[in-house]
Amino acid sequence: MVNLEKSAGQAIKAFFAEKGFQRPLRIHLQSTGCCDPSLCLSVDHIQDSDLIQEVDGLTFIISPETHELVGEVTISYAEEIGRQGFIITSSRPVSEWEGFGVSRIRS
């Protein structure tokens, strides 16, 4: 369901360490305005119907509908000058721009 790259795992743990808590992270569709939705991560509660996967001590949840739509999700992290954030791609891309932008965890 989820491929978590090492850099992304470290970034997520750093995020929770800063927040002082750790909760499940939902992978879901979001719109950032004008066409082309993207996948993003949000701190959320588990719903009864969710698919759940534990990776490296972190809990990822996704709705069955979203999983069916996008397939396998890969989470990596970019740490370059001027480009820092999570890159979330899927085996069935949600848009032609998948992987181009970076996002932050929504809390």
Added chain:
Amino acid sequence: MDHYKLFIDGEFVDARDGKTFESIDPGTGLPIATVAQAGKADAEAAIEAARRAFDNGDWSGLEPAARAARIYDFADRVMQQGLRLTVTESMDSGQVVGLAKFMPMLGSGILRNLAYYAATRFPWEEEIPYSGNVFAPGRDYIRREPVGVCVGIIPWNFPMSMAFWKISHAITMGNTIVLKPASATSLSALIIAECAKAAGIPKGVINVIAGPGGELGKVLCTHPYVDKIAFTGSTEVGREIMKMAADTVKKVTLELGGKSPNIILDDADMDLAVEGACFGTFFHQGQICESGTRVLVSSKIYDEFIDKMKKRAERLRVGYQLQPTSHLGPLVNEVQLATVERYVKLGKGEGAEIVTGGKRAEAPGIKGGFYYAPTIFAKVKNKMRIAQEEIFGPVVGVIKFDSDEEAVAAANDSMYGLGGGIFSSNHARAERVARGIRTGTIWINNYHAFGDFCPFGGYKQSGVGREMGQSGLSEYTQVKRMHVAYYADHESNFSMNILSDNTKISSFQYKCPTNVIAGHGSLAAIYKEIVNLGCRRALILTDPGVRKAGLAQLAKDALVDFCVGIFDNIAQDTDLDTVDAATGMARDLKADCIVSVGGGSVIDTAKSVCVTLKNGGRANDHVALFRLMEPQTPHIVIPTTSGTGSEVTNVAVIKSKIAGRKVYIVDLHIVPNTAILDPRFTMTLPPGLTATTAMDAMTHAIEALTSTLSNRICDGQALHAIRLIGENLPTAVVNGKDEKARLNMQIAATMAGWAFTIAQVGLVHAMAHTLGILHNIPHGTACGIILPKVMRFNIDHAAEKFGKVAQALGVDTAGMDGRKAALSAADAIEALMTKVGHPMKLRDLGVPEQSLGICAFHAIADTPSLFNARPVNDPGQVLEIYKQVH
């Protein structure tokens, strides 16, 4: 199925790696065409073609009118393909055919409109009449030139329309373009390319490459040959594009997301508001970035509105897009459908209440497709995610507000600022609300109304820059400012002289337009002169002393009915408040001419009044150097002193309480129109004032003669002024009624005025201004006291000229060496001052010694010091002079 190829360098080609993809009809979910899929190599080829096409000048080098002729042909080809474009667009993007059928016409229209505007009205060149730099005169103007190679990246919601926007803007302004349409909807852009080729648009000017943004985006946004990027799409992608473009500092315009407010005020026409809210949200299935997806409704009409909007929404027909009866077509693909469903679920979770919709819809007779029912959420709070994030589907949140202020606050409580609507039957109220909203477009009693000449773009994270109209076209140009120096001579270049030991400016311009009427009884001429100036309502400006002496009345009687009033509240050192008061009186009396009767303070007040009366506002608005573009309110001067020279000069010196110093208006347009030198007006001047005002004139003459801007015309005027003062001042002091002496003194002051208005003054004036502002020392008195000392300070920088001063004052310099002759001039001045009883020491005027230090700092910062014969950079030197005269 049709196969569409890439359009690169004037040819339709397959992708280099042979890849293709399918374009899907969202109404059925079935493919309708294959398209060549551009890769990195194709993107580079397109960019290189665009670069060659731009650089060879075949398009960029054409005059705008020549480009327009080609574009009109292009527009005609578009109309020829109108039906094909309509059907293709509808099938490819899901636009209902009732909407798509307008697109070719609108596209052809924008090509023609912008090309015509660029050919006839766009300001390709613009004169700068006033550069704002008085030290670098010349012709300054702007040229607007094409940017170069533009990349246009467009979304899938209005593919044809967006293609026309990007292409028309780019090529109209002489640029070339690489257009990347959205992969989901590439077909119409490629048909447009066919039209361009058929119209003979030169190869490489327009290039269209279809392919995934994720792969092509980096090439397009970072290639060094690309000069500008215009992107319409999501904020997340736009952000990345802006960052990538920053590395090579490309010009970027972005049109991104929105969550626009549509405000329904309590006085709105209800039927119009309901229709406007539905149209604002559900048009094109809500897949429009400026959609009014937050409907803010006044609590007074909320319940009625919700009920009516629900009923109206439920009458909208969702169906296959080519079905003429369909109001809404499908969403563009299943991901968009899933995204909308996700947000609807989220909205329910946040506590909003679904009034209607909230589920998929079925299109009659169609299996498949991505249809969603128009959905209304009530009980929405502005902080909810469904109110803050753009859903991009037929989903609206209705939010209640109580006051207009609350509506504005809610409208602005968004990271976006793209569009917005206000429905009200009160224009003034709607305008007030509109002005409080931070957004790029507001529609009042309408929505989604665009125009080729109406700029569109966002505030905040809705984007950067504008499209359409002059604002949009300007984004596709660069501004080049041209300066052609007035004097092609390094010794006349004030700025270059900073690096030179030679501070003397060699070239000059002589312009002294005042009509000078001099002689016994010359006052009578004013009756004719006011008519010559086209005036009928003169306001006399004067001071209390001159009025008491009856001189203002003389002028009033000479003007007969042309005089509408007298303003006499002008102090010895005038200030901006006085100018405002006099201007107020002039406005009340509808004066069309100012007649100043008095000394320098009165005349300078009058000059400022003329400017403020002509241009409006307050006196302080117009403190500037050479900024005026036209003649000011006419001004006739009758000097009552023989000193200021202000009757012929281009400067007004006014005290500014706020600045704590004197400020200047300097301009050829404030030179008085007429100066009447009638000796009767100076005969009542007491001996003391006769002497001190004469020293003002003497200082003008000597400083003009020796300044860094001195010139041979003004030298002659200055020397003769010095001679006249030397010969006539003692007589005028002893016998004020000697008309000949008085007239010669007036002429001397005027000639000195001509001299210094061109050649400027120097350190004496800088120091005298300071004493005036800090210690209220009369200007002429201060000048006289300081003049001999500054002459000695400057001696080695103007020895030859000082020698001539000495001769003009009657000193026999035969046999003297240059320096000695020069020093004798200063001695002669002091002798003259002693003879006429002029004060010699500042201490006698009450100037405290401990203030001299601060005086020195002020003086060195006063403008006239710039033109002093000897460079003045050290306040210590100025302090030393102050001490000498103290």
